[in-house]
Amino acid sequence: QKEVEQDPGPLSVPEGAIVSLNCTYSNSAFQYFMWYRQYSRKGPELLMYTYSSGNKEDGRFTAQVDKSSKYISLFIRDSQPSDSATYLCAMRSHNQGGKLIFGQGTELSVKP
Amino acid sequence: DAGITQSPRHKVTETGTPVTLRCHQTENHRYMYWYRQDPGHGLRLIHYSYGVKDTDKGEVSDGYSVSRSKTEDFLLTLESATSSQTSVYFCATHLDGGSTDTQYFGPGTRLTVL
Numbered sequence: 001q002k003e004v005e006q007d008p009g010p011l012s013v014p015e016g017a018i019v020s021l022n023c024t025y026s027n028s029a030f031q032y033f034m035w036y037r038q039y040s041r042k043g044p045e046l047l048m049y050t051y052s053s054g055n056k057e058d059g060r061f062t063a064q065v066d067k068s069s070k071y072i073s074l075f076i077r078d079s080q081p082s083d084s085a086t087y088l089c090a091m092r093s094h095n096q097g098g099k100l101i102f103g104q105g106t107e108l109s110v111k112p
Numbered sequence: 113d114a115g116i117t118q119s120p121r122h123k124v125t126e127t128g129t130p131v132t133l134r135c136h137q138t139e140n141h142r143y144m145y146w147y148r149q150d151p152g153h154g155l156r157l158i159h160y161s162y163g164v165k166d167t168d169k170g171e172v173s174d175g176y177s178v179s180r181s182k183t184e185d186f187l188l189t190l191e192s193a194t195s196s197q198t199s200v201y202f203c204a205t206h207l208d209g210g211s212t213d214t215q216y217f218g219p220g221t222r223l224t225v226l
Contacts (some may be wrong), residue, residue: 008152043116043202043217044155088154098143098206099170100215102155 003027006089006103015112019076023089023103026070030091030101033065035074038086038105047087048074079110115139116218118203124224131190133221135203137183143206144186145170145215146178148199155202161186193225 006023013019021035031052036044048063050056050072056063062075072091076083089103115138125131135144146158157170159178167178175197177189190197203218 004154006154041220043204043219045217046214049214090155098145098215099157099160100155104152104154 001026002104004089004091004101004103007106008104010107010109012109012111013079015079015081015110017079017110019079019083019108019110021074021076021087021089021106021108023072023091024070025072025091025101027093027101028067028070029093029095031094032092033063033072034090034100035061035063036088036090036102038088040085044088081110081112084109116203116205116216118201118218118221120221121219122222124226125193126226127194128192129225131193131223131225133188133201133203133223135186135188135218137186137203137205139205139207139216140183141205141207141216142183144180145204145206146176146186146188147202147204148172148197149202149220150199158188158201193223195225197223198225199223 004025033050035048037047038044050063050065053065053067060077064073086105086107088105090100092100117136119134145160147155156172158176161167161180179187201221204215206215
């Protein structure tokens with residue numbers, strides 16, 4: 001079983017929809033949680049970063065971490081065609097330096 | 113892009129051939145990483161470096177070696193390429209002491225082993 005599980009999709013939604021992307025994990029030592037966005041044929045770029053539990057909001061994006069359930073989410077409000085990309089969750093524990101464990105990535109398509 | 117370039121961007125090679133991929137950064141970041149990305153697996157760490165001549169293995173290091181003789185360059189070598197090493201390879205750097213855990217990724221190298 002993988003340490004981090006993410007539904008690969010693909011997920012297709014109409015423009016303006018609320019999108020929910022999720023990851024589950026098994027390692028209770030994970031404390032740092034990230035969401036990366038990857039456009040087709042590009043490298044991933046950091047979208048959201050959260051330490052420990054709680055919510056973080058940045059514009060149309062909200063990241064949630066529930067450590068008790070070992071579950072993290074990314075919500076996209078008022079989704080736009082420009083949000084079409086693959087979204088990867090990533091996480092690490094405190095004593096692993098910068099080494100990240102990534103989910104498989106969810107491919108999102110927002111239709112006009 | 114944090115000044116990360118990868119070369120070559122595309123390569124087709126034959127089984128048994130040695131291949132070297134290069135990652136070059138201009139940001140003076142201490143940490144550098146090599147990942148491979150395959151459908152259904154996300155990004156998997158191959159090797160990483162925490163300084164010049166300081167490297168360590170990642171999750172999927174078999175069949176790969178790395179070298180870092182200068183801060184700005186991190187080389188990934190496939191000693192004898194196999195078809196299972198067909199993948200997209202990404203280099204990343206990490207800001208030393210950065211609190212946001214931002215890893216900056218290069219544009220990737222698409223490698224096909226026939």
